[in-house]
Amino acid sequence: MKKMIIHGGKPLQGDIWIGGAKNSTVALIPASILSRTPVTLESVPRIADVDNLMDLLSEMDVHCDFRETTLQIDPTEIKMSPLPAGKIKSLRASYYFMGALLGRFGKAVVGFPGGDDIGPRPIDQHIMGFQSLGADVRCENEQIVITAPDEGLKGAKIHLKMASVGATMNIIMASVTASGRTVIENAAKEPEIIDLATFLNNMGAKIRGAGTDTIRIDGVDRLEAKVPHTIIPDRIEAGTYISMAACIGNGIRIHNIIAEHLDAFLAKVEEMGVVIDTDEDSLFVYPAGDLRMVQVKTGTYPGFATDLQQPITPLLLTAKTGEGVIIDPIYPKRTRHVPELQKMGAPITVVNNIILVQPGSRLHGAVVHADEIRAGACLMLTGLMVDGETVINNAGNILRGYDRVEEKLRQLGADVVIRDVED
Template structure:
């Protein structure tokens, strides 16, 4: 287990470069096994989830070479192999191997996924999609066993009960090589879905409508990588650094962003009174003045992202008056960072899954625990704001989602160290 040790209260200044999107990367790596030729991914973030996914690829004799920000994946000698529950439980995104293996081999045997504990995240929509394509899905010895019929999967119309990113990704991967056309209705619209579709289309897949609520996939016999794919910038990492810059920054420029991916978040931050100048692919965040409280409600894209409700929380604590409200409509139970912030002196509480935030003039260092990735980000920002020393236990969760975070913070002037507990 890792610890992040922060000596806070120091204004941060300078430039930070955003890495490739975690939520794209964790679907693109499993999708790479659909290719009949080696794959090159560029702008890959240095995060623990990438290492875990590479471990799973090695279980299937898939060769990987990760240097700087470029990941080469060679699936040409891949073998069908049940993926062990122990490694699967280390990250939820491992469930993308269900769709990828089903599309490549017509069968997948995968342990039940793990990852962050942020409330119920059922995979019933994934299973509904696989079954609509003709697959059988069974639970055998705490493993999900998915099998295509003898003639292979067949395209179908699939109407999702909610716009699930995970289900949309898995159905796309399973249907790329299915017979006929698959139509996903009420599909997720996130930029990461578009990134996946672009990656697969460049390998010969036929996917239309990504980024809208109706996606059409015409199955092809096989796909093969021809050109490197550059992963889009991580909008959640960018939003986290925007919050950090407004909380404790003395002028920070954030590079490698796609501004429109952050529209809902930027609108809320600017409503608070944060002043931001936008350039072609960067933002400059000015030191915050008097900020006002706002109400935040998370919703599917293009609404306010659930992954940004925790990173914006320390910024709300910086407001001068009023009461801030955070309602997470995606994961209402995503409130485990609140008691940890209270340890640091935050005037914040939860009532009926609604987070109520009041101005907090001073945070103090404390020993806290990062229960999941974005909770860890919230505590990290609070620790940088606080007087004294903050120790974040289970900082492994921060490393799962934030590219070279210690290096980036130090370049901004932070006194931060990550070490073994």
């Protein structure tokens, strides 16, 4: 267990560099086992989820070497092994091993995935996709057992009921070595899916249409990594720090971004009155003046990302006029940060799963609890901007999603420290 201690109210200034995308990384690491040769990933974030995934790879005799931001993965001596439920429950993205193992061995035995508790996130579409490819799926002793037929997986037309990022990625990984053509209709279009497809195509896969709602995959016999793959910048980390810069920044430049990935978020921030200059791969956030409330409604890409509704909340708390409204149809139960913000004096409530933010209250430090990654980020930003001491318990959740967060914040002038909590 870890806690983050913040002495807030100090204006932040300087430069910050965004790491590789967490939501790409947690799929690319499992996808690496599809290669018959060693894989090199660059711009890998230093987050706890990466450590957990490397632990899972070690269970299969896959050697990893993580130095600086480069992760080398050698799957050449991989063995098919059931993945233990204990480690699987440590992160939700472990479900990507279903598609990766199925594509590599024709079989996967994986414990039910864990991760953040932000409401129901069923994997029925993943299962439906595997079954469409010919796999048998059953549950045994709290494990999911997925088996391809003797003749192997066969391409199929798969229509997703909703544009699920996880299901799209998992089906891609399972189908790249299936015989024939697989067509995924109503596919998710997030940049992280394009990143995965680029990685696999560079190894010899034949994937077309990533980034659109129809993806076509022609199966190949073998994948081999020949060049390093650089992970795209993390748009959620970037959005979080843009919100921070507007909350309490005295001029902050944010490097290593792809601004187009943030169009919906930037539009809302600028609607509030934040002034931002955007360059080719960086942007500068000016000190904010009087801001006005906005209404935020999350949606699938290119809409406003659900993972950014909590990080934008502290910025709404600084607004002087209007009423802030946050509607999250993707995860309507993603509101567990609200009672923690109330402990800090925030005029924020939840009515019928809609978050309402009022202006005008004076916030203060408090002892709060980070129930999940983005809720923790929301509390962290609020702690940075208010006077007094804020203690965020269960801060390990923040470390699951934010690359070298303590180091980056301290470089901007923040008074923040992360400590282990004794039992």
